Each structure stands twice: as C-alpha cells, then as structure tokens.
Amino acid sequence: MLRAGLSELTAFITIAEERSFRAAARILGVSPSALSHTVKNLEESLNTRLFNRTTRSVALTEAGEQFLRRVAPALGDIQDAVNEMASARDRPSGSIRISSAEAGARILIRNVLPAFLAAYPDIHVEFVVDTRFVDIVADGFDAGIRVFQDVPRDMIAVKFGPDWKFVAVASPAYLAQHELPRTPEDLKRHRCLRFRFSSGALYHWDLAHGAVSTTLDVDGPMTLGNTNLMTDAALAGIGVAWVPEYLVTEHVAVGRLIHLLPEWSPTLPGLSLYYPANRHPPAALRLFTQAVREWAGKSVAG
Numbered sequence: 001m002l003r004a005g006l007s008e009l010t011a012f013i014t015i016a017e018e019r020s021f022r023a024a025a026r027i028l029g030v031s032p033s034a035l036s037h038t039v040k041n042l043e044e045s046l047n048t049r050l051f052n053r054t055t056r057s058v059a060l061t062e063a064g065e066q067f068l069r070r071v072a073p074a075l076g077d078i079q080d081a082v083n084e085m086a087s088a089r090d091r092p093s094g095s096i097r098i099s100s101a102e103a104g105a106r107i108l109i110r111n112v113l114p115a116f117l118a119a120y121p122d123i124h125v126e127f128v129v130d131t132r133f134v135d136i137v138a139d140g141f142d143a144g145i146r147v148f149q150d151v152p153r154d155m156i157a158v159k160f161g162p163d164w165k166f167v168a169v170a171s172p173a174y175l176a177q178h179e180l181p182r183t184p185e186d187l188k189r190h191r192c193l194r195f196r197f198s199s200g201a202l203y204h205w206d207l208a209h210g211a212v213s214t215t216l217d218v219d220g221p222m223t224l225g226n227t228n229l230m231t232d233a234a235l236a237g238i239g240v241a242w243v244p245e246y247l248v249t250e251h252v253a254v255g256r257l258i259h260l261l262p263e264w265s266p267t268l269p270g271l272s273l274y275y276p277a278n279r280h281p282p283a284a285l286r287l288f289t290q291a292v293r294e295w296a297g298k299s300v301a302g
Contacts, residue, residue: 008042016068019058093122094284097142099134100127104145104271107161116291123284132198142285148269157272160296164268165245168260173237184214191239192218193230205242208266
C-alpha cells in the first residue's frame with residue numbers, strides 16, 4: 001500500500017496553489033531544492049507525474065489536477081480537526097463520571113471542584129455515590145475513588161487527602177451504662193454499630209497495635225450504610241461506632257464522644273482518584289486529574 005505523509009501532501013497543495021516552487025518554499029519555510037526533492041519522492045511513490053515544470057512556470061498535469069481535487073478537501077478536514085482541538089484546549093468541555101463513596105466525593109467537592117469548575121465552565125462532573133467496589137470500566141465510569149490500597153493494579157492512581165485513621169467511639173451516655181473496653185475482644189460484648197456495603201457485605205473491624213492486628217466481626221442493634229449516620233447513632237448513645245477519625249475529631253475534642261482503645265486505631269493510606277492505565281484519558285478527565293494532583297501536592301506541602 002502506497003503512503004504519502006502530511007508534509008508531502010502539504011507541499012504538493014502549496015505548490016499547486018502558488019504555481020511556483022520558490023513561492024511555496026518561502027511559505028513552507030524550506031529551500032526550493034528541498035521542496036523539489038519532496039515532490040520528486042511523492043511522484044515516485046505514486047508512479048505519476050504531478051507537475052509539468054519549465055524554467056519559467058509550473059503547471060499541474062491532468063493526473064495532478066485529479067489528485068488535487070481529492071487531496072485538498074481531505075487535508076482541509078484535517079486542518080479543521082486540528083483547529084477544533086486547539087479551540088477545545090483553550091475552552092475544554094465534556095463530562096466526567098466518577099464512582100465514589102460519599103467521603104471521597106465530599107473532599108473533592110469542598111477542595112477541588114469550586115476552582116476547577118470556575119476555570120472550566122464547560123466541563124460537567126458527576127459523582128455516583130456507592131460503597132460497592134465498582135468495576136469502573138464495565139460500569140461506564142471515567143474514574144473512581146477508593147482507599148489507595150484497594151485501587152486495582154491496572155489503574156493509574158492519584159493520591160489525595162491525608163491518611164485515614166479508624167477509631168472506635170461512643171457517647172458518655174452509652175459508657176455510663178456499659179463497662180469501658182480494655183481490649184479489642186471486649187468490643188464483642190458491646191452494642192456495636194455495623195456498616196454494610198452496597199454489595200451486601202458487612203464491614204469487619206480491623207484493629208492494629210504496632211505489629212499486632214486483629215479482625216472483629218462485631219454485633220449490635222443497628223446496621224447502616226453511611227458513616228455520617230453511624231456518627232449520629234454514636235452521638236445518640238445507641239452504641240459503639242467504628243469510623244474514620246476525621247468525622248468525629250470535633251465531637252471527641254468537646255467530649256460528646258469518647259475515643260475507645262486509642263492505641264488500637266490503625267492508619268490506612270489516603271484516598272485516590274484512579275482511571276484505566278491502558279486508555280488515553282479525555283481532556284476533561286486529564287485536566288481534573290491534574291487539578292486533584294496539584295491540590296494534593298499543596299496539601300502535603302502545607
């Protein structure tokens with residue numbers, strides 16, 4: 001199959017329009033001899049003479065006229081496409097669909113989205129809040145948000161936000177009626193608030209103290225699928241909640257909740273925005289990823 005490069009086709013069209021190798025060479029920023037060599041290579045690859053040349057004039061052959069009628073519109077379409085891409089770069093548009101648990105979405109909505117959407121008003125961002133481990137490719141998402149250690153290996157991950165510490169907390173009213181736990185095993189005798197993922201799986205409590213760790217399948221009077229509701233239930237004195245520390249820091253500081261077994265609170269890597277490594281991300285996702293990366297970098301530096 002014969003192939004002609006864009007540079008050769010551009011040279012051909014410019015010479016045809018200018019009817020002069022010298023004038024075309026000035027426009028293209030090359031020497032006349034180099035331009036002549038380019039056309040010679042094109043004619044040889046096509047096995048067709050495209051120009052009749054004399055010392056005073058340049059004219060298209062009949063084959064050259066036919067070739068120009070076919071090539072010029074196609075090259076024009078390519079140039080239009082390039083111009084459209086350049087315009088899109090100046091004012092990007094598109095949609096980004098992200099699968100995320102509520103906690104991840106809230107962090108980005110508060111810290112990244114205001115400036116990002118102001119800078120790119122033609123980009124639309126959609127968060128689909130779900131606690132399942134979603135296959136973002138199979139389910140049609142552009143990206144997802146998970147704890148870093150749970151991101152699939154074939155994904156590109158952009159970490160953001162602080163590491164997570166999980167804590168057990170209960171209200172003073174609850175502890176007034178129940179003995180303070182001294183070891184993780186003591187929690188099995190307490191009224192614990194359970195968390196259920198959208199998939200139906202119940203979350204087990206993973207406690208760690210130095211190199212020692214233990215996993216508890218606790219029991220209690222209530223099961224919820226939202227960590228904010230678990231915090232509310234703990235504040236109401238219903239039971240012991242196992243939640244990310246940032247949700248209850250203020251409550252613990254003023255005594256509304258008590259931090260239980262603080263030495264057994266494990267720390268997990270923070271959240272990550274992730275997307276497929278084997279796909280070229282669309283402009284909207286690429287810009288959003290960059291915005292998340294820049295904010296995360298400033299947060300670490302600060």
